């Protein structure tokens with residue numbers, strides 16, 4: 001099968017996202033042209049490292065590239081100050097220099113943390129993303145947002161730092177647990193919902209087969225990356241259109257905070273629930289027809305995904321408290337909550353004048369469904 005190449009046309013920070021099968025086994029040859037000396041530092045997590053690091057190491061070795069590796073604990077809790085400090089100090093101990101390249105091998109947690117480490121190490125070194133989760137392949141590895149969580153909230157500390165290359169090997173998704181695959185699908189479906197109704201139509205037909213059919217999977221990853229790249233090129237630092245990528249995320253971030261970033265709710269699951277809530281809110285505000293939220297919910301349910309707040313196990317705070325958690329989201333501008341709302345499937349827009357009462361009513365009803 002061919003490798004798809006999606007360019008991210010950001011001038012002197014332009015790079016390619018290469019998507020295909022067997023890319024980790026060829027990573028040495030893909031990365032070699034970037035190197036000024038035959039040595040890379042790889043950061044991964046323990047789960048991904050055990051499964052895929054040997055393949056990466058062999059492919060680097062075949063090109064005469066030496067490798068050292070750091071294994072972080074898997075999971076969202078890793079994306080905070082302690083493991084960040086550990087990673088930065090390890091990179092310094094490995095004597096990574098300004099002209100060297102750091103490799104992030106893993107899901108969005110590793111990609112975000114290592115990207116941020118690369119951004120601040122010696123005031124910025126280059127890094128390569130080898131995303132291994134569906135979520136990381138279609139979203140977090142592309143676009144240069146890097147960072148960590150703090151007790152105050154998610155992704156509140158970070159930097160824009162674009163990778164020099166992204167290698168999305170769709171074969172590695174075979175080892176991804178089904179729950180994580182479905183969570184990643186939350187970000188895939190988001191692209192159809194926010195700006196490409198034809199892609200949503202395609203997903204309605206093909207999503208049930210993505211996990212087993214490599215050609216369909218490759219198309220879904222490519223189309224998602226194309227859409228992300230196009231928006232990022234238009235608005236790299238989120239002054240405007242890039243906010244559309246946050247469809248469902250204001251709800252998602254509040255729910256993630258309320259569940260303590262635990263495995264009660266994975267990020268992509270929160271995105272799917274958040275998208276369903278954003279569609280419901282849009283319908284309540286008279287912006288879109290009832291058909292749109294119903295169609296979305298049916299699609300997500302059909303795949304066995306979480307759709308409602310009621311699908312989150314355990315206790316949750318009340319509607320007022322959830323709304324307050326949304327207020328802490330970094331996308332608050334001058335005290336006003338910005339929401340991404342829709343006029344229909346594929347037609348998202350940024351709204352800054354959403355009445356708080358409407359959001360509260362929606363949350364109240366959603367929580368009562370529990």
Ligand SMILES: NC(=O)c1ccc[n+]([C@@H]2O[C@H](COP(=O)([O-])OP(=O)(O)OC[C@H]3O[C@@H](n4cnc5c(N)ncnc54)[C@H](O)[C@@H]3O)[C@@H](O)[C@H]2O)c1
Pocket residue numbers: 045047048051074075076079106107108109110112132133134135136139140141142143144145146154155172173174175176177180183267268
């Ligand atoms: N930077 C951005 O633009 C951006 C965008 C979206 C999400 N994010 C961030 O991404 C993070 C979520 O990413 P994620 O869902 O990839 O989480 P993750 O990195 O925690 O990976 C999910 C789980 O899957 C495991 N895993 C990953 N690849 C595997 C593979 N091939 N085989 C077996 N197991 C594998 C990991 O060890 C982990 O346990 C969140 O922190 C979120 O904030 C960032």
